[in-house]
Amino acid sequence: MYPSDYRYTKDHEWIKLDGPMGTIGITDYAQAELGDVVFVELPKAGTQVKAGQSFGTVESVKAVSEIFAPVSGEVVETNAALADSPEKINQDPHGAAWLVKVRLVDPKEISGLMDAAAYQAYIAEKAKEHST
Amino acid sequence: MTTPATAELRKTALNSVHRRLGAKMVNFGGWDMPVEYSGIIAEHMAARTQAGLFDVSHMGELEIRGPGALALVQHVTCNNAAKLVIGQAQYSGLMTSRGTFVDDLLVHKISDTHYLLCVNAGNQDADFEHVVANNRFDATAENTGPRYSQLAIQGPRAKEILQRLTQVPLDPIRYYYFAFGKVDGVECLIARTGYTGEDGFEIYLDPNFSEKLWNSIMQAGEFAGLIPCGLGARNTLRLEAGMCLYGHEIDDTTTPWEAGLGWICKLDKGPFLGSDMLARQKQTGLERKLAGFEMLDKRIGRDGYPVFIGGREAGRVTSGCPSPFLKKNIGMAYVPPAAAAIGTEIGIGIRGQSAPARIIALPFYKRPQ
Numbered sequence: 001m002y003p004s005d006y007r008y009t010k011d012h013e014w015i016k017l018d019g020p021m022g023t024i025g026i027t028d029y030a031q032a033e034l035g036d037v038v039f040v041e042l043p044k045a046g047t048q049v050k051a052g053q054s055f056g057t058v059e060s061v062k063a064v065s066e067i068f069a070p071v072s073g074e075v076v077e078t079n080a081a082l083a084d085s086p087e088k089i090n091q092d093p094h095g096a097a098w099l100v101k102v103r104l105v106d107p108k109e110i111s112g113l114m115d116a117a118a119y120q121a122y123i124a125e126k127a128k129e130h131s132t
Numbered sequence: 133m134t135t136p137a138t139a140e141l142r143k144t145a146l147n148s149v150h151r152r153l154g155a156k157m158v159n160f161g162g163w164d165m166p167v168e169y170s171g172i173i174a175e176h177m178a179a180r181t182q183a184g185l186f187d188v189s190h191m192g193e194l195e196i197r198g199p200g201a202l203a204l205v206q207h208v209t210c211n212n213a214a215k216l217v218i219g220q221a222q223y224s225g226l227m228t229s230r231g232t233f234v235d236d237l238l239v240h241k242i243s244d245t246h247y248l249l250c251v252n253a254g255n256q257d258a259d260f261e262h263v264v265a266n267n268r269f270d271a272t273a274e275n276t277g278p279r280y281s282q283l284a285i286q287g288p289r290a291k292e293i294l295q296r297l298t299q300v301p302l303d304p305i306r307y308y309y310f311a312f313g314k315v316d317g318v319e320c321l322i323a324r325t326g327y328t329g330e331d332g333f334e335i336y337l338d339p340n341f342s343e344k345l346w347n348s349i350m351q352a353g354e355f356a357g358l359i360p361c362g363l364g365a366r367n368t369l370r371l372e373a374g375m376c377l378y379g380h381e382i383d384d385t386t387t388p389w390e391a392g393l394g395w396i397c398k399l400d401k402g403p404f405l406g407s408d409m410l411a412r413q414k415q416t417g418l419e420r421k422l423a424g425f426e427m428l429d430k431r432i433g434r435d436g437y438p439v440f441i442g443g444r445e446a447g448r449v450t451s452g453c454p455s456p457f458l459k460k461n462i463g464m465a466y467v468p469p470a471a472a473a474i475g476t477e478i479g480i481g482i483r484g485q486s487a488p489a490r491i492i493a494l495p496f497y498k499r500p501q
Binding site: 033035036038039041057059060061062064083 | 167168172173454
């Protein structure tokens with residue numbers, strides 16, 4: 001479910017690193033919590049994003065959720081397909097429904113993020129809070 | 133987003149059923165309630181095109197009995213309960229002395245000396261205290277919420293499904309009327325009412341039988357595409373239908389005139405709580421009015437967002453969401469009366485920007501007759 005070569009944030013974003021480039025999306029846990037996604041607002045290519053800061057929003061029928069940058073860098077591409085098919089975020093959050101690609105300022109930044117095992121432990125803890 | 137369930141939350145008799153169905157649960161007015169099962173859009177579309185089953189047992193019930201029952205109901209509510217015949221229900225407002233809403237409610241006339249009021253979950257205790265405090269009539273008021281579960285089956289196929297489980301002829305129960313009878317062997321009050329804009333029924337019953345009835349209705353409705361629906365779909369359905377939600381469109385600062393509910397405000401029935409203030413407001417005119425809007429781009433104007441008219445902040449969105457059936461983004465907002473005219477261009481403040489929107493007629497959705 002959670003690819004082992006991705007890194008994860010506590011705000012439920014993922015990043016996949018490829019040299020100096022990173023692909024960013026929201027996790028399956030995040031899409032399930034949001035429910036039916038109906039709208040995505042993303043920064044234009046060329047925008048500088050900063051680790052931990054909001055750079056866009058994902059909206060479901062019920063709620064607005066900000067997306068926080070896992071790393072600092074420059075947006076080089078946004079996923080244009082999401083404008084017309086935001087529901088892809090519910091269907092394939094770790095794949096086709098990536099949000100943006102960034103050129104990292106410092107690829108070492110990702111060492112501060114969770115690996116798949118740590119993230120799964122983190123969300124298991126969250127799920128327990130919900131069901132008791 | 134979702135509030136963790138805690139021991140302090142109140143639970144309906146169907147709580148374990150919802151959890152077994154994998155519902156996402158939220159704290160709604162102090163109750164642990166299902167917000168969605170299969171997804172708000174799918175549930176919304178099922179209720180519009182087939183049928184949906186909702187657990188609305190969190191709703192409160194107050195019962196007024198005695199020779200002065202009608203006089204008490206007339207005194208605390210703004211609609212004219214004297215017009216009701218036995219077996220008829222009426223949408224109304226529980227009024228403060230200022231002519232604002234303590235709550236909105238359904239008044240059911242069970243007999244000349246017995247009225248059942250269905251009120252909002254989060255308000256039921258305050259409503260009860262308000263009724264008791266204003267009871268100078270030969271009547272008793274009782275908070276009977278815990279004695280009832282309430283299931284709502286809504287949608288174009290609701291009648292057909294429910295009829296499979298009861299000998300009570302449902303066709304003769306007209307909109308906003310009710311009957312007593314057995315559904316799958318369980319004694320129920322079957323009301324042809326709802327909060328979705330669809331045909332359907334709200335069924336009041338002993339909580340001990342609600343799980344049995346939930347299961348038999350689900351089973352009886354399988355052939356017709358009946359699915360369980362949560363409070364998420366209930367909200368988008370009522371908003372499309374232009375219905376008010378307490379705490380959003382109405383509260384103890386808003387009057388029926390402002391909320392577009394003049395049709396439930398009957399000044400000619402004689403004095404009632406707040407009637408003098410309401411008469412005065414009718415003469416002096418309104419400072420704000422509830423209006424419907426649609427967004428003109430893909431952004432969504434949501435609850436609490438500011439409304440801009442001519443570049444100046446002039447009101448607030450009370451409820452807003454994407455409309456799953458109409459496939460556009462809609463909402464309701466209080467605006468100055470001049471700006472409530474259909475076609476007025478307004479702006480909705482979304483994350484520091486003004487997004488274009490236009491005033492359109494309410495309700496957004498009306499079911500085909």
